[in-house]
Structures are given as structure tokens and as C-alpha cells.
Amino acid sequence: MIINTGQRTDIPAFYSEWFINRILEGYVYVRNPYYPKRITKYIFNPEVVDCICFCSKNPKPMLDKLDALDGYRQLWYITITGYGKSIEPHVPHYLNVIESFKILSLKHGKKRVIWRYDPIFIDENYHFSYHLRTFEVIAKKLSGYCEICVLSFIDLYEKCKKNFPGVKEVDIEMQHKIVKAFVRIAKQYGIKIYMCAESEEFKRYGVNCDGCMSQSVIENALDLDLYPTSFFARKECSCLLGNDIGAYNTCMHGCLYCYANINKEEVISNHLKHDVHSPLLIGHIKEDDKITIAKQDSLINRQISLEL
Numbered sequence: 001m002i003i004n005t006g007q008r009t010d011i012p013a014f015y016s017e018w019f020i021n022r023i024l025e026g027y028v029y030v031r032n033p034y035y036p037k038r039i040t041k042y043i044f045n046p047e048v049v050d051c052i053c054f055c056s057k058n059p060k061p062m063l064d065k066l067d068a069l070d071g072y073r074q075l076w077y078i079t080i081t082g083y084g085k086s087i088e089p090h091v092p093h094y095l096n097v098i099e100s101f102k103i104l105s106l107k108h109g110k111k112r113v114i115w116r117y118d119p120i121f122i123d124e125n126y127h128f129s130y131h132l133r134t135f136e137v138i139a140k141k142l143s144g145y146c147e148i149c150v151l152s153f154i155d156l157y158e159k160c161k162k163n164f165p166g167v168k169e170v171d172i173e174m175q176h177k178i179v180k181a182f183v184r185i186a187k188q189y190g191i192k193i194y195m196c197a198e199s200e201e202f203k204r205y206g207v208n209c210d211g212c213m214s215q216s217v218i219e220n221a222l223d224l225d226l227y228p229t230s231f232f233a234r235k236e237c238s239c240l241l242g243n244d245i246g247a248y249n250t251c252m253h254g255c256l257y258c259y260a261n262i263n264k265e266e267v268i269s270n271h272l273k274h275d276v277h278s279p280l281l282i283g284h285i286k287e288d289d290k291i292t293i294a295k296q297d298s299l300i301n302r303q304i305s306l307e308l
Contacts, residue, residue, distance in 0.1 A: 001048060001243055001296045002218065006055025006077065008033070008246035008260050009281070010253060012062040018276045020065045022245075023072075029279040029291065030245050039280070039291045042245065046071045048296040051222060053077070053213060055116075057091045057253055060100045066107060075221050076104050077150070077212070079116040080142075082134040083126065089254040098141050105145040111221045114212070115146050115191070119154040119257050120178060122170050131178060136185045143189035150194045150212040151182060157259040164256035172199075180205050197237045213239040226299040243294070247281045250274075 005011045011019050022028040023044050032038040043049075052069070055077040056062075078101045082094040091097075105113045117135060122128065139149070153170045154160070160167065170178070175198075183193050183205045195202055196212040203209050210216060215226055218240065229240065249266045251258065261267050273283045285291075 001050060001294075001299060002240050003042065003044075003049050003052045004055075004213075004241060004244040005052065005246055007241055007244045008248045009250040010056050010058065011246060011281075012054055012056040013058040014061075014250070014252050014271075015274065015276075015281060016062040016065055018274065018278075018281065019062075020068050021276055022279065023068050025279070027279065028245050029285065031247065031280060031282070031289075033248050037286075037289055039285070039289050041279075041291055041293045042243065043294075043296060044072075046073075048298050050224070050226070050299050051075055051218060053218075055079070057088070057255075058097060058100070059104060060092070060096070063100060063103055073222050073224075074108055074112060075213075075218060076108070076113045077116050078104070078113065079118065080138050081117055082138065083255075087126075087256050091253050091255065094138065095141075098138065101142065102145050110144070110146050111223075113146055114217075114221075115142055115149045116152075116212075117149055117182075118152040120151065120170060121154040121167055121257065122174060123167070128174065128177065132181055132185070135182055139186055139189045139191055142191070147190070147192060148194050148217075149182075149186055149191050150196060151179065151207075152196055152198060152212075154257055155259070159259055159262055160257050163258065163261070163263065167257070175199075176201075179207060183207060196239060211237040211239040213241060215240060225301045227301050229299065245281070250282060 026044050028042050028044065030040045030042065049072060051073045053075045057079045059078060078097065080094050080097050101113060120131060153175055154167065156169055179202050186193050192208065194208045194212055198209065200209050215229065219226055248260050249262055250270045251260055252267060252271060254264065270282050278284050
């Protein structure tokens with residue numbers, strides 16, 4: 001199975017000690033965000049965990065703990081946009097994140113560390129010229145350290161509209177202008193552009209529109225063959241996003257565009273309930289909680305993988 005850590009929060013940035021404790025103890029509890037009394041127990045064992053997928057804006061706090069993960073295949077998605085503190089208040093400077101990216105790439109290989117430049121939005125400060133200039137600066141510095149950059153445009157979820165008043169969707173004409181320019185720039189630095197849950201029309205520019213965490217992306221990164229699956233967490237893409245061990249309203253980056261946080265007060269309240277020794281990311285087990293052990297099967301087709 002694939003274990004995800006980054007659809008609800010940024011575990012490497014803020015909860016790395018807790019995560020390593022979970023690895024060492026061999027299991028984790030995950031509270032269902034929609035049915036809070038229901039808890040799922042996942043076993044951490046390389047025999048059934050085919051890959052751990054991380055999504056982070058700041059992997060640095062995890063870098064000195066990587067030895068504890070040596071038995072696990074890993075796939076890292078690192079978001080680097082260069083937005084300022086007014087948009088990403090607690091994200092480190094993008095040059096520092098690039099250095100962390102390079103360390104991960106040297107350890108795991110450039111196929112297993114993927115750059116995300118998203119979400120893209122347009123306003124008077126972050127206009128087309130800004131994105132063009134910043135994207136090329138980052139692409140040049142990551143050249144030789146990654147093969148894939150994932151793009152996406154801002155989606156106006158209710159949480160996003162509440163926390164980022166005045167933000168607008170990028171019109172389709174501007175989307176095409178940006179993607180076409182980014183493909184040209186990325187090609188100069190040996191980087192391929194992928195998009196997820198966006199228009200198939202972008203394929204005309206040579207973009208892979210099949211998803212950012214699809215089966216084919218994971219297979220290519222791990223040099224393995226997985227059994228076909230038809231279980232997808234959302235209808236917009238074929239990405240394997242299930243089995244996430246994070247929790248909403250816990251990411252301390254404070255990004256205005258975030259879809260996972262309802263407001264700053266809720267995040268701070270939850271963060272104060274975090275215990276690095278608890279099997280849950282936030283809080284502890286309660287008497288009326290119902291714990292279910294997840295069915296965990298390896299997705300690796302070992303016969304074909306051995307032949308590759």
C-alpha cells in the first residue's frame with residue numbers, strides 16, 4: 001500500500017519527531033476527519049508499505065532523521081514557489097528549500113524528488129512576468145536534481161476564499177500562456193511538466209496531464225510495477241491519494257491559499273494538542289473511539305518488478 005502524509009498537513013515541516021516515533025513503534029492511528037470517533041490503525045512495515053509519499057514546503061526538519069526511514073521507499077513532493085511572507089507567512093525562503101531539495105535528491109535520486117510549483121494565481125504583485133522570472137530561477141537551480149515539475153492553478157475552495165479574500169481564478173487564456181512558457185523553460189533544464197486535475201488541452205504543449213501521484217508516476221520513481229488499481233480518492237484525477245495519516249487544520253505555514261486549514265485559531269489550538277509520543281497526530285485516544293485495523297496489502301507485482 002501507499003502511505004500518504006501530505007494531503008492534510010506538512011508532517012516533515014512540523015511533525016517530523018512524531019512521525020519518526022511512529023516509524024520506530026511500527027504503527028500510527030489516524031482519526032477520520034468526517035467521523036471523528038472512527039480511527040484507523042496503519043502498520044508501518046516495509047513488507048506492506050510499498051512507498052511513503054511526502055508533500056512538504058520545508059523538508060529540512062526531517063533531513064537529520066532520514067536514516068530511520070532507510071527501509072522504506074520514499075517519494076517526495078516539494079513545493080517551491082517563491083511567494084513572499086504575505087502569502088506564505090511561515091514558509092522558509094525558497095533558496096533554503098532548494099538546498100533541502102538537493103539533499104533529498106542526492107540521497108534518494110532525482111526521480112524520487114518532485115518539484116511542485118503551485119498553486120499559481122495572478123494579481124498585481126504575482127503577475128505573469130513574476131511567474132516567468134521566478135520559475136526560471138528555480139528551474140535553473142534544480143537542474144540535474146529533479147526530472148518533474150507539477151503545475152496547478154489555484155482552486156477557490158471555501159476555505160481559500162475565506163482566508164484569501166479577493167483572490168481570483170486564473171482565466172483560461174492566461175493559463176495557456178503560462179503553461180506554454182513554463183514548458184519551454186523547463187525543457188532547457190531537463191525538467192518535464194506534469195499537471196493534475198487540470199484541462200487536457202495542455203497536452204498540446206507536451207504536458208503530461210495524467211496526474212501528479214498516479215500509478216505511472218510512482219512506478220517510474222520506484223522502478224517497480226504495481227498491480228492495477230481503480231480506487232481513486234477523487235474523480236478529477238487518477239492519483240493514489242488515499243491512506244493519508246495527517247490531519248486537517250494542523251499546518252503552521254499559514255499559506256493564504258491553503259485548502260486544509262479553516263482558520264489560524266483552529267490550527268494553533270490543534271497544534272497545542274500535539275504530543276510527539278501519541279499514536280495520533282493530534283490529541284490522544286478516547287474511551288468511545290472505535291479503532292479499526294486497516295487492510296494493508298502490497299501493490300507491487302513482484303514477478304514483473306524482478307524482471308525490470
